[in-house]
Each structure stands twice: as structure tokens, then as C-alpha cells.
Amino acid sequence: MDLEKIIDILDNDYEENFTYNQWSYQRFANFYHQYEQSDEEFNHKIEKIKNLILDLGITDLHDIAEQSGCAYDECILKISYLKNKRIIGDYYIDSAAGIVALCSEEDQKLLKKYQKSIYRFHRSIEEMAEALSMTPEQVFSELEYLDNKKLLNGIILDKVDKRIIYYTVEKHLKEKYLVTVSCENCGALNDVKVGSKVRCEYCDTIIQDKTIENAVIKIREKYNKKNSE
Numbered sequence: 001m002d003l004e005k006i007i008d009i010l011d012n013d014y015e016e017n018f019t020y021n022q023w024s025y026q027r028f029a030n031f032y033h034q035y036e037q038s039d040e041e042f043n044h045k046i047e048k049i050k051n052l053i054l055d056l057g058i059t060d061l062h063d064i065a066e067q068s069g070c071a072y073d074e075c076i077l078k079i080s081y082l083k084n085k086r087i088i089g090d091y092y093i094d095s096a097a098g099i100v101a102l103c104s105e106e107d108q109k110l111l112k113k114y115q116k117s118i119y120r121f122h123r124s125i126e127e128m129a130e131a132l133s134m135t136p137e138q139v140f141s142e143l144e145y146l147d148n149k150k151l152l153n154g155i156i157l158d159k160v161d162k163r164i165i166y167y168t169v170e171k172h173l174k175e176k177y178l179v180t181v182s183c184e185n186c187g188a189l190n191d192v193k194v195g196s197k198v199r200c201e202y203c204d205t206i207i208q209d210k211t212i213e214n215a216v217i218k219i220r221e222k223y224n225k226k227n228s229e
């Protein structure tokens with residue numbers, strides 16, 4: 001697995017937004033530890049949900065579930081999936097109150113501030129803090145606010161380690177691919193899962209694979225260049 005391939009995977013995933021299919025929906029559900037069976041009505045249900053929310057302005061989740069032929073939880077998961085695909089834009093899901101509604105202008109502004117960092121560049125919290133001249137704690141608390149309102153998609157905000165886990169990265173890369181990394185201390189070659197750490201087999205030094213970080217940097221350079229042209 002080389003850097004170019006990883007750049008392609010991360011970048012294509014962004015380009016694949018705005019299209020949906022059952023297979024990607026099942027993968028999405030899986031990331032959130034939910035199991036979704038295959039369903040002949042999948043396309044019909046999705047179209048119906050889109051229509052109810054975007055065209056008819058229905059906000060009541062129970063109504064949407066009933067009219068689209070979904071179970072309640074299934075309906076919420078499908079809406080989250082559509083949000084993740086950026087098909088349903090700046091809406092928030094309030095499952096306690098049972099509504100899905102367009103968020104306030106203030107929230108939309110806050111969302112805009114982070115959208116590119118998250119969806120295009122897969123930035124870490126530290127990187128966002130640096131780019132925005134804020135402290136990582138401030139960034140985390142704003143992200144937590146957006147996350148609590150379910151306005152962020154395709155990520156898990158890890159509240160213990162205060163970091164972002166990206167769906168794209170986890171889905172495609174982690175656990176699946178090995179790369180060979182040479183130990184900084186003794187130079188021995190070790191197999192490491194993409195994006196993770198191991199101890200060197202020979203000298204016990206911690207070795208970390210940086211392929212994902214490097215891929216993200218390359219993607220960033222590519223789009224910065226495009227924007228400045």
C-alpha cells in the first residue's frame with residue numbers, strides 16, 4: 001500500500017459524496033456499530049425521506065418514518081447517512097424531541113468554519129487550532145457543541161482522547177493494510193498497520209506509521225494549489 005494509493009482513496013471518497021447506494025449505507029451503519037439488512041425498498045425509502053424533508057419541509061421524525069416506511073431508528077440512521085453524503089445539508093436531528101430541522105444561522109456559520117477542515121482535509125484538532133489561531137480546547141468545545149447537535153457527519157468525536165476519528169480513514173485504511181516502516185532507532189523494517197503504532201521487534205522503540213498524515217498533507221497541497229490558480 002503506497003502513499004499515492006492512499007491519497008486516491010481519501011480524495012475519491014470526498015468526490016463520491018452526493019451519491020448514495022445501499023452498499024455504502026450498510027458500511028456507514030457498520031461504522032456506528034449498527035447492522036442494516038439489505039432491503040429492496042432502500043432506494044424508494046431514501047427518495048421518500050429526501051422528498052419529505054427537502055421538498056415538503058416535514059420536520060417530525062415519526063411522520064417521516066411512517067411515510068417513508070421506515071422503523072424510527074432506521075429512519076434516523078438513513079437521515080444521518082444522507083447528511084453524511086451532504087444530500088441533506090445543514091439540518092440537525094434532535095431524536096429526543098423527534099424532529100429534524102434546519103439549524104440556526106449562527107450554527108450554520110460555526111459549521112462552515114469547520115467544514116473544509118473536517119470533510120476535505122481530515123485535520124486533527126491540533127491542526128485546526130493552529131489554522132484558526134485558537135487553542136485545541138476551544139476547538140474541541142466548538143466541535144463538541146456541533147457534535148451534540150448532530151451537525152457533524154462521518155466522524156466520531158472521541159471525548160476521552162479529545163480527537164476526531166474519521167469514518168473515511170477508518171473505513172478504508174485502518175486494520176486493512178500493512179505498510180513497512182523502518183525503525184528510527186535501529187533501522188529494522190517492521191510491518192505496521194496503516195496509521196497505527198507498534199513496538200520495534202528488535203529494540204522496542206515505538207514506531208508509528210505516518211502514511212495517512214502524509215496523504216492528507218499531499219491532498220491539502222493539491223487543493224491549496226488549485227485554489228490559488
Ligand SMILES: [Zn+2]
Pocket residue numbers: 183184185186187188200201202203204205
Ligand atoms: Zn528498532
